[in-house]
Amino acid sequence: MTTAVGERSTKTTLARKNAERVPWIDWMVLPTVVVLAVVIGYPVVYTLVLSATKYNMLDMLPPRYIGGGNYAHLLGDPIFWTSLRNTAVYTFGSVIVSSLLGLALALLTESLTGWRFRSVRALLLTPWAVPFVVVAFLFRYMYLQNGGVINAVLLDLGLIDKPVLWLNNSFLALPAIMVANIWAMMPFFFLLLSAALAAIPTEVIESARIDKAGTWSMVFDIKLPFLKSELFVSSLLMIISNFNDFAKIWAMTQGGPGYSTTTLVVYVYRLAFENFNFGYASAIGVVWLVLLLVFALVYLRAARVKV
Amino acid sequence: MSSMTMRRPSLSESPPVRRGVSVGRIVKYLAIALALFWSLAPVYWMLATSFKTELEATRIDPTLIPVHPTLANYVGLGGQSLPFFAFFVNSVISCLATAIIAVVIATPAAYALSRARFRLRGMVSYSVLLFRMLPLVVMLAPLYLLLLNAQLLDSLAGLVVGFTTFGLPFAVWMMKSFIDAVPIEVEEAARVDGYPRWQILLRVVTPLILPGLLTTGTFVFMEAWNNLIYPLTFMTTMDKQTLPAALVLTFTGQFKTDWGGMMAASTVTTVPLMIAFFAVQRSMVRGLTSGAVAGA
Numbered sequence: 001m002t003t004a005v006g007e008r009s010t011k012t013t014l015a016r017k018n019a020e021r022v023p024w025i026d027w028m029v030l031p032t033v034v035v036l037a038v039v040i041g042y043p044v045v046y047t048l049v050l051s052a053t054k055y056n057m058l059d060m061l062p063p064r065y066i067g068g069g070n071y072a073h074l075l076g077d078p079i080f081w082t083s084l085r086n087t088a089v090y091t092f093g094s095v096i097v098s099s100l101l102g103l104a105l106a107l108l109t110e111s112l113t114g115w116r117f118r119s120v121r122a123l124l125l126t127p128w129a130v131p132f133v134v135v136a137f138l139f140r141y142m143y144l145q146n147g148g149v150i151n152a153v154l155l156d157l158g159l160i161d162k163p164v165l166w167l168n169n170s171f172l173a174l175p176a177i178m179v180a181n182i183w184a185m186m187p188f189f190f191l192l193l194s195a196a197l198a199a200i201p202t203e204v205i206e207s208a209r210i211d212k213a214g215t216w217s218m219v220f221d222i223k224l225p226f227l228k229s230e231l232f233v234s235s236l237l238m239i240i241s242n243f244n245d246f247a248k249i250w251a252m253t254q255g256g257p258g259y260s261t262t263t264l265v266v267y268v269y270r271l272a273f274e275n276f277n278f279g280y281a282s283a284i285g286v287v288w289l290v291l292l293l294v295f296a297l298v299y300l301r302a303a304r305v306k307v
Numbered sequence: 308m309s310s311m312t313m314r315r316p317s318l319s320e321s322p323p324v325r326r327g328v329s330v331g332r333i334v335k336y337l338a339i340a341l342a343l344f345w346s347l348a349p350v351y352w353m354l355a356t357s358f359k360t361e362l363e364a365t366r367i368d369p370t371l372i373p374v375h376p377t378l379a380n381y382v383g384l385g386g387q388s389l390p391f392f393a394f395f396v397n398s399v400i401s402c403l404a405t406a407i408i409a410v411v412i413a414t415p416a417a418y419a420l421s422r423a424r425f426r427l428r429g430m431v432s433y434s435v436l437l438f439r440m441l442p443l444v445v446m447l448a449p450l451y452l453l454l455l456n457a458q459l460l461d462s463l464a465g466l467v468v469g470f471t472t473f474g475l476p477f478a479v480w481m482m483k484s485f486i487d488a489v490p491i492e493v494e495e496a497a498r499v500d501g502y503p504r505w506q507i508l509l510r511v512v513t514p515l516i517l518p519g520l521l522t523t524g525t526f527v528f529m530e531a532w533n534n535l536i537y538p539l540t541f542m543t544t545m546d547k548q549t550l551p552a553a554l555v556l557t558f559t560g561q562f563k564t565d566w567g568g569m570m571a572a573s574t575v576t577t578v579p580l581m582i583a584f585f586a587v588q589r590s591m592v593r594g595l596t597s598g599a600v601a602g603a
Contacts, residue, residue: 025423028415029431032479035412039472040438046449105342108335124346129584132533133551134573138353141566147365240440247535251555268444273540278448285445296440
């Protein structure tokens with residue numbers, strides 16, 4: 001009921017005036033609904049069904065119902081917990097760092113105007129246009145033990161005495177991939193936050209200036225509150241896309257060494273397409289789906305309260 | 308006292324210009340320079356390496372500028388055992404098809420969600436947003452079986468079906484925000500003039516959302532181009548692979564030590580995306596932001 005009232009006050013009045021009994025306008029959603037039902041609805045339902053079965057393609061046997069067997073197995077599967085932890089570290093670590101860097105850059109470049117701003121912005125956005133697989137190989141090349149530019153520079157500066165095996169070290173591999181990920185993701189935050197900064201009404205900034213707000217107080221008390229909803233929304237988008245990130249990790253380490261960079265995507269992919277264990281892979285998919293939905297609901301609710 | 312003098316400048320006047328060079332300014336420009344270096348150095352490194360010989364590319368003391376610049380790496384892409392041109396064409400066809408199909412199907416839906424009033428509107432909007440959040444990998448096994456049964460595995464058509472799972476929800480959600488931005492009065496004026504509804508859609512609304520269509524299409528194209536998991540899973544014949552998947556699959560073989568060749572291949576993979584990206588850069592902020600807020 002409350003939503004109906006809320007909607008009426010904003011958009012529905014316009015929408016109602018516009019609709020004026022043209023029913024086929026409503027039916028224009030039909031193609032989308034049908035396609036989504038086939039390519040998403042059906043697979044999701046099928047995943048639920050598969051998750052309750054033992055089904056390995058290599059056995060040449062049809063799926064066999066085993067109830068919650070896969071889920072019970074999952075609870076005691078250390079690799080599942082490792083990948084869950086890696087996914088959380090990878091996602092939240094990358095998103096937090098790149099959003100803060102993007103915010104800092106947006107604030108730093110705010111005072112630039114004209115061609116200077118346009119060219120600096122275009123240059124800072126470049127990494128966004130680099131395909132994920134290329135990001136992965138590029139950083140993999142720069143991380144090389146022999147001939148990698150990162151080791152060479154660090155050696156020259158005297159920061160390390162011998163080349164570091166960035167991607168072969170189970171402690172360094174995940175952070176090393178995250179650096180590549182942050183490199184690729186920062187432009188997104190920079191662009192969106194720049195736009196949000198530009199949208200702050202000039203009067204607000206002027207009056208703060210008249211009140212002699214210092215630089216820091218200007219940023220934290222005046223500007224940040226305006227950016228809050230933007231930060232929330234853009235972070236959510238990137239959290240989702242990072243949960244799904246397969247290309248960078250797979251092309252850099254394939255989840256290794258050991259399981260140190262195995263995220264849920266990588267684990268499910270391996271289970272399904274290296275072991276062809278579709279039943280168990282589906283169960284992990286379902287658990288993950290539930291976790292993600294809970295997270296999204298909580299996040300959206302929190303965001304709406306604060307917006 | 309000072310607050311009195313501060314209050315005097317009018318709102319239109321520009322902020323007080325600080326004379327000379329302050330420490331803050333130096334720090335600021337240094338930080339921007341550092342950010343530019345951080346963003347561009349890896350891209351430069353890719354380009355520079357793609358012109359280096361195999362030996363020079365893995366020197367212990369890397370050279371900043373290729374000592375003996377060569378085009379051999381690029382020439383090699385065309386003439387070797389691997390059909391790089393075919394990979395490129397496969398990528399272009401599958402991503403372009405996905406972008407066009409997604410935008411064509413999504414735009415009417417986005418229009419209906421933005422303008423019309425029906426009972427399920429909220430629910431459909433929400434589901435589209437939720438679909439956007441689905442982990443792709445959850446659908447991987449059933450989608451594989453679906454394509455297997457439809458005999459679409461190892462075909463570009465099957466790949467397009469896969470790409471649609473993320474392309475379509477994204478397109479609906481982005482197009483809706485572009486359509487939301489078209490003032491409804493424009494349509495009403497046309498209706499008052501007696502135009503039928505479908506003509507208004509074609510002649511009034513479509514031209515207004517054309518930038519949105521292009522931007523949305525480009526984004527779907529980019530997401531598809533970036534996707535690795537579907538081609539890796541659904542394509543089994545090497546000749547039918549997309550460019551990113553081919554890079555990953557051939558790495559263990561051909562490019563094991565040939566980083567110059569690898570970076571040339573990477574550059575070729577990057578160029579189309581970069582052109583697309585910078586073509587729509589201006590209008591993409593609106594599509595990304597307002598849609599997100601409205602969608603949530």
